[in-house]
Amino acid sequence: MQKQYSIRELADEFDVTTRTLRFYEEKGLLSPLRTNQMRSYTSADRTRLRLILRGKRLGLSLEESSKIILMYDQRASNDEQLQALVAKIREKRQQLAEQQxxxxxxxxxxRDAEERCLDALSNNQNEDVA
Amino acid sequence: MQKQYSIRELADEFDVTTRTLRFYEEKGLLSPLRTNQMRSYTSADRTRLRLILRGKRLGLSLEESSKIILMYDQRASNDEQLQALVAKIREKRQQLAEQQxxxxxxxxxxRDAEERCLDALSNNQNEDVA
DNA sequence: CTTTACGTTTACGTTAACGTAAGCTATGTG
DNA sequence: CACATAGCTTACGTTAACGTAAACGTAAAG
Known part of the structure; x- marks a missing residue:
């Protein structure tokens, strides 16, 4: 028996609005259960949300994050599909390496800019002394 | 005597549209010279453009990139401003470290997903053999 | 001299990712 | 019982970052 989360619990935990969660659902990124009309999020939803937000911090669009999540939980399909998936994964890894x-x-x-600032500061010190 | 670039040269080099360059100018991110109404970009503009696009790839907004660029070429000001700038720079570095x-x-x-795919593929191989 | 290519300004259109508000329901709480 | 709280749906509003189109200037090419 897994813990379920209300929309507010999840929103507070990840510091997003409930609107955001409903929007992600509308876009097919989340699919919480319904207990008499109310959304009930499972730990799987939490994980997906974590991944979505991580993607956002890296500048990915929701669609991109969505695709990446699909790569994570690949439904074991046939060889052809698996190979296509591997290709996609490698491409994305390549992109991320560039981003790195x-x-x-x-x-x-x-770092350089900071150093120059500090230099300028210590120079001002010297001028004050001189 | 530095080389000057037409809007098209710069656009082609960085694979953006001329509209984009004009838009960046409108937003104060670029400020090319004018030779009888035509924009003439210097190597300083090129550098700024490189930084802007790098920021974009990292998911920064134009405004964020704009601020960062201002940090790079700090006009040597007084101590107070310099210290504030150092604080800003350190904050941004911290953010980037998180992003890393x-x-x-x-x-x-x-990597994990790829490995699982490859495992699944080799399993399919074995089944074929058996 | 007209066509072609490149430049300019002005301005309205578009998409993603939500914000905000209205109006309704169900569930506690004093 | 009134009412405050939390959830739901529907729908219009908003901002960033350009796209797209109209209307015009200019200069080289056929």
Missing amino acids: KDLELMLLDL | KDLELMLLDL
Whole structure:
């Protein structure tokens, strides 16, 4: 017997609005059970929501996240479909690897900018002393 | 004497539309020179464009990218402003570090998914043989 | 000299991802 | 019992980031 979550519980836990949860459902990203009309979220829904929000933080659209989630829980299909899926997964991994590079570059730039700021500050110190 | 770029050259180089470049200008992200009404982009504009697009790939809004760019080329101001800037830079670096974690998690999940696919494929092989 | 190509401005259209509000129902609570 | 709380549906509103189209200028090419 798994725990079920009300829409408010889930919304509070992940810091989103109930509107957002209903919207994700409308878009087919979540599919909570219904207990006399009220939505009842399972731990599977929680997991999916976590993945969706992680995708958002990485700049993915809901549709992209949706596709990636489908890759995670592939329904064991035939060889052809499996191979196509592997190809998709590899492509996405490739994209993410590129994104990793972008991220590191931006971090380097920011490290640089910070250093220059600190240099400027210590220079101002020296001027004050001189 | 630096090379100047027409709007089309820049658009083609970065694979964006001219509309996009004009839009970025309208938003204050670019400010090309004008040679008898025509836009003339310098290498500084190119750099800014590179940064904007890198930001986009990381899921940043144009406004966020704009702010980050301002951090890069800080006009040496007074100590107070410099310290505020350092704080901003550190905050952004922190955010990016979190994003790095998210990215690695997603990569791990995809590695996992790929492996499961490959397992399923080799299982199908065995069944065929048996 | 007209066509073609590239540039300009102005302005309305579009999509994603929700926000917001109205109006209804069911369930406790003083 | 009144009413506050939480949920539901339906539907219109909003913002970012461009797309698309009209209407015009200019310069090289046939």
